[in-house]
Amino acid sequence: MEKQTVTIYDVAREAEVSMATVSRVVNGNSNVRPATRERVLAVIKELDYRPNAVARGLASKKTTTVGVIIPNVTNLFFSSLALGIDDVASMYDYNIILANADSKDPQKVLTSILSKQVDGIVYMGHYLPDQVRDEMERRLTPFVLAGLSDDQSDIASVNIDYTAAFKEMVGRMIDKGAKKVAFLAAEPYFDNNTDRFDGYKQALEEAGIALDENLLFKVEDTRFKNGDDVAKDILASDADALAVVGDELAVTVSNYLIDNGVKIPEDFQVVSSNNSPLVDLVRPHLSSIKPPLYDIGAVSMRILTKLMGKADDDEEIENKVTLDYQINEQGSTK
Amino acid sequence: MEKQTVTIYDVAREAEVSMATVSRVVNGNSNVRPATRERVLAVIKELDYRPNAVARGLASKKTTTVGVIIPNVTNLFFSSLALGIDDVASMYDYNIILANADSKDPQKVLTSILSKQVDGIVYMGHYLPDQVRDEMERRLTPFVLAGLSDDQSDIASVNIDYTAAFKEMVGRMIDKGAKKVAFLAAEPYFDNNTDRFDGYKQALEEAGIALDENLLFKVEDTRFKNGDDVAKDILASDADALAVVGDELAVTVSNYLIDNGVKIPEDFQVVSSNNSPLVDLVRPHLSSIKPPLYDIGAVSMRILTKLMGKADDDEEIENKVTLDYQINEQGSTK
DNA sequence: CTGAAAGCGCTTACAG
DNA sequence: CTGAAAGCGCTTACAG
Numbered sequence: 013m014e015k016q017t018v019t020i021y022d023v024a025r026e027a028e029v030s031m032a033t034v035s036r037v038v039n040g041n042s043n044v045r046p047a048t049r050e051r052v053l054a055v056i057k058e059l060d061y062r063p064n065a066v067a068r069g070l071a072s073k074k075t076t077t078v079g080v081i082i083p084n085v086t087n088l089f090f091s092s093l094a095l096g097i098d099d100v101a102s103m104y105d106y107n108i109i110l111a112n113a114d115s116k117d118p119q120k121v122l123t124s125i126l127s128k129q130v131d132g133i134v135y136m137g138h139y140l141p142d143q144v145r146d147e148m149e150r151r152l153t154p155f156v157l158a159g160l161s162d163d164q165s166d167i168a169s170v171n172i173d174y175t176a177a178f179k180e181m182v183g184r185m186i187d188k189g190a191k192k193v194a195f196l197a198a199e200p201y202f203d204n205n206t207d208r209f210d211g212y213k214q215a216l217e218e219a220g221i222a223l224d225e226n227l228l229f230k231v232e233d234t235r236f237k238n239g240d241d242v243a244k245d246i247l248a249s250d251a252d253a254l255a256v257v258g259d260e261l262a263v264t265v266s267n268y269l270i271d272n273g274v275k276i277p278e279d280f281q282v283v284s285s286n287n288s289p290l291v292d293l294v295r296p297h298l299s300s301i302k303p304p305l306y307d308i309g310a311v312s313m314r315i316l317t318k319l320m321g322k323a324d325d326d327e328e329i330e331n332k333v334t335l336d337y338q339i340n341e342q343g344s345t346k
Numbered sequence: 347m348e349k350q351t352v353t354i355y356d357v358a359r360e361a362e363v364s365m366a367t368v369s370r371v372v373n374g375n376s377n378v379r380p381a382t383r384e385r386v387l388a389v390i391k392e393l394d395y396r397p398n399a400v401a402r403g404l405a406s407k408k409t410t411t412v413g414v415i416i417p418n419v420t421n422l423f424f425s426s427l428a429l430g431i432d433d434v435a436s437m438y439d440y441n442i443i444l445a446n447a448d449s450k451d452p453q454k455v456l457t458s459i460l461s462k463q464v465d466g467i468v469y470m471g472h473y474l475p476d477q478v479r480d481e482m483e484r485r486l487t488p489f490v491l492a493g494l495s496d497d498q499s500d501i502a503s504v505n506i507d508y509t510a511a512f513k514e515m516v517g518r519m520i521d522k523g524a525k526k527v528a529f530l531a532a533e534p535y536f537d538n539n540t541d542r543f544d545g546y547k548q549a550l551e552e553a554g555i556a557l558d559e560n561l562l563f564k565v566e567d568t569r570f571k572n573g574d575d576v577a578k579d580i581l582a583s584d585a586d587a588l589a590v591v592g593d594e595l596a597v598t599v600s601n602y603l604i605d606n607g608v609k610i611p612e613d614f615q616v617v618s619s620n621n622s623p624l625v626d627l628v629r630p631h632l633s634s635i636k637p638p639l640y641d642i643g644a645v646s647m648r649i650l651t652k653l654m655g656k657a658d659d660d661e662e663i664e665n666k667v668t669l670d671y672q673i674n675e676q677g678s679t680k
Numbered sequence: 681c682t683g684a685a686a687g688c689g690c691t692t693a694c695a696g
Numbered sequence: 697c698t699g700a701a702a703g704c705g706c707t708t709a710c711a712g
Contacts, residue, residue: 019689030699035691038441045697065461066403067689072705077443077462083431085425094419107462109411110444112432127399128411128441169366236623263627271629289570293597293627296607353705364683369707401705404688587681 013137018061027055033269040065069129078316079125079133084114088259088288089305090136093158096309097134099253106131114233119143126153132316134158134309140167154319157310159305160205161332168319168329170312171270171338174285177301178211179218181283181339183254186219188346190253190281194227194246196265197257198234208257208285231261239264247272253281259290259300263298266294266344282344296343301335311335352395361389372397403463411441412650413459413467418448421568422593422622423639424470427492430643432469438651440465448567453477460487466650468492468643473538474501488653492646493639494539495666502653502663504646506671508619511635512545513552515617515673516589520553522680524587524615528561528580530599531591532568542591542619561585565595573598581606587615593624593634600678601630616678630677637671645669 020038024031029048041317055061069075080097082090094110099267100106101280109128111121116117117179118141125133132154140162148155149165153240157169182193195212202209229246231238239261246254247269256262266276274280276296284291287302311333318329354372358365363382365465370378371386378386389395403409414431416424428444435442443462445455452475459467466488469478472620474496483499516527529546536543540680550557563580566571572606580588581603590596595616599611608614610630618625621636645667 017689020691021689031690032692032699033697036698039691043697062457062461064404064463064689066400066463067704068411068691069400070398070404070706071689071691073691073704082442085419085428086422088420091419091425095446098419098444101447102450105458107443107445107458109441110414110432112429112436116436123396124439124441127396129398129400132712145645236626254645267627267629290593290627292570293601293624295601295629351705354707355705365706366708367681370682373707377681379693382681398705402707404690405705405707407688407707672681 017064018059020061020063022059023052023055023061026059027052030093046338075129075131076105077109077128077130078104078313079109079111079128079130081111081118081121081125081133081135081137082329083112083137085110085112088290089159089234089286090289092286092305093136093309093312096306096311097158097313098309099306100310100313100317104313106317113137118146122147126151127150132156132320134312134316136160138198139199141204142199144182154316156312156316156329159303159308161334166331168312168315168331168333170308170315170333170335172303172308172335174207174301174302175211175214177285177303177337177339178208178255180211180299181299181301181345182212182215182253182288185253185281185283185345186215186221188281191221192224192227192249192251193221193253193255193287194229194249194251195255196229196242196246198231198238198261201257202228202230208255212255219337234258234262236260240268243268247274252279253283255283255285257285259286259288259298262298262300263290263294266298270295276344277346281346287340291340291342292299294344299305299345300340301337302340304335307335349450351398353392354395354397356393357386357389357395360393361386407463409463409465411443411462411464412441412654413443413445413462413464414648415445415447415452415455415467415469415471417446417471419444419446422624423493423568426620426622426639427470427643427646430640430645431492431642431647433640434644434647434651438647440651445469453481456481460485466654468489468646468650470494472532472534475537475538488650490646490650490653493637493642495541496667500648500665502649502665504642504649504667504669505640506635506637506669508541508635509545509548511619511631511637511671511673512542512589513549514545515577515633515635516546516549516587519587519589519615519617519679520549520555522615525555526558526561526583526585527555527587527589528563528585529589530563530565530576530580530595532565532572532595535591536562536564542589546589561596568592570594570595570598574602577602581608586613586619589617591619593618593620593622593632596632596634597624597628600632604629612676612680615680618678621674625674625676628678633676633679634674635671636674638669641669666667 161169284300287300292296495503618634621634625632
């Protein structure tokens with residue numbers, strides 16, 4: 013015997029009311045006589061009725077589902093944001109469709125998520141590809157960037173001022189005597205999302221130091237293993253300090269340098285960017301910019317809920333949020 | 347002017363065919379005359395028609411969406427599994443509804459996901475709560491466990507033999523002279539999911555060593571910070587070796603011991619369990635069991651696709667898969 | 681190869 | 697406070 017799905021129709025019949033009334037009870041609409049409500053609730057429990065969210069989504073045009081685009085779930089920076097996003101999402105009873113976007117066509121990822129009729133999208137990434145920006149400006153699905161921002165549009169975003177943060181940290185290393193500060197990051201941070209690189213350059217400029225191409229180290233992505241590969245190049249260079257985008261890279265490179273006899277921070281200073289637990293696995297612990305990762309995620313999801321709440325209404329919602337960052341000065345800087 | 351959604355009806359009208367024919371074209375059904383197909387395709391492109399997956403889901407009773415339950419996305423063990431799950435899912439054009447289950451009622455998480463009519467569920471967790479097992483045995487939604495297994499039911503699972511792995515690694519440390527091997531894990535691994543603890547106990551038994559309650563270290567969960575708290579207790583004990591469930595704990599504790607003058611592996615051996623990149627951040631690198639994390643995720647999702655493909659048909663599907671593990675012997679063991 | 685029609689399980693005005 | 701009916705945008709037999 014096949015298990016039969018219990019529908020709102022069954023509940024209505026058993027409770028001797030209309031489907032509309034059952035719907036009202038399920039959705040907490042107050043326009044129901046208490047006695048009726050009780051009866052319906054009893055039948056719901058008796059039949060173990062479970063509302064079908066897909067049917068509801070089709071009828072109401074709201075799926076209570078949001079799309080979350082993440083480059084890679086195993087990257088601590090992004091997964092920390094995701095945790096904040098998830099917490100707020102479940103607080104507001106939204107489910108999350110998560111898409112790992114690395115190595116996929118971002119356009120396809122978007123299309124796939126949008127076909128599921130999500131009520132909104134939180135986008136995380138090393139940068140915002142033009143196609144994604146264009147697509148989302150054309151559509152009316154609410155869209156929020158978490159951990160990055162976009163100057164070329166008025167797309168909502170939650171981020172810290174990475175330019176200021178990098179400028180500050182690089183400036184400090186220079187103040188403490190660094191003459192040759194290197195910059196290490198994955199490709200997108202050189203061409204597409206230059207917030208951090210800009211800060212680095214500004215610090216040099218302010219100190220009257222010319223940009224030295226030989227001190228710019230680029231890797232394909234932020235994964236641990238890429239740190240090992242580039243570490244020898246950094247060791248071979250004449251750098252005496254390093255600012256890194258991505259804790260994975262920072263710890264791998266630092267360990268390599270230390271293993272090869274480099275004294276940190278005496279001979280070589282290092283600054284990382286996310287202050288994930290990784291920075292404390294190096295001896296000495298790495299100094300790092302400390303963005304409020306969880307909060308960036310949480311706030312971006314919170315903004316999304318506001319955006320989703322008001323359809324195309326044009327009330328003011330703070331659209332571009334810049335959160336404060338902290339600095340965690342540890343042993344890798346003087 | 348409000349942007350109007352283009353439906354299958356609009357396409358049918360413009361192409362002068364029925365909705366059924368458009369549906370056939372969209373779904374790649376071959377029973378369409380090539381000329382008709384071309385015409386429909388042209389109209390689809392012209393109108394920028396995007397099928398509504400929610401409507402499709404309601405009509406076909408297939409959502410091409412699977413639920414993925416994960417304790418915490420920031421845990422490298424689970425996020426590595428998730429990466430494998432995600433890759434295979436998108437290979438088969440499934441979207442993923444991800445639910446962070448930590449600190450939530452697992453029952454509620456399930457209900458929420460099931461209401462979205464997912465075609466199947468992959469469950470990751472430190473253990474399988476009774477309520478979840480009961481609920482899923484009652485329902486007919488395909489269900490697969492990733493990274494754990496369940497003796498008390500015939501629920502599908504993909505895992506390695508952690509009992510054998512722990513037995514082997516603890517046995518090796520004893521062979522190399524360890525007299526007092528400690529065991530460190532989060533709570534669930536003592537009471538609910540004892541695979542690893544069993545292996546530890548078997549190794550002791552085989553060596554004729556009595557279980558010493560003072561060498562059992564329990565923490566609330568596997569997060570980094572808990573490693574610091576328990577590390578001093580381990581240092582204060584008379585243990586001369588340690589088997590750890592969770593790389594986060596292993597690296598934190600190892601670093602603490604080293605910082606306090608303990609010589610690894612000369613005076614103290616350590617074995618970890620996941621061989622995530624973390625084990626290489628400690629000096630010396632930690633020896634570890636090396637489960638094929640990505641594959642565990644990938645295979646579990648692959649099995650789920652099979653299960654979803656055949657509804658309640660009873661063909662044989664390999665239900666409980668045990669993958670091979672490797673051992674990565676590094677500097678923390680003799 | 682194609683179409684007409686019913687139906688998936690809900691919500692939403694509208695009417696009373 | 698409650699119900700009848702239309703409709704959300706698709707798919708699925710069924711018929712031809």
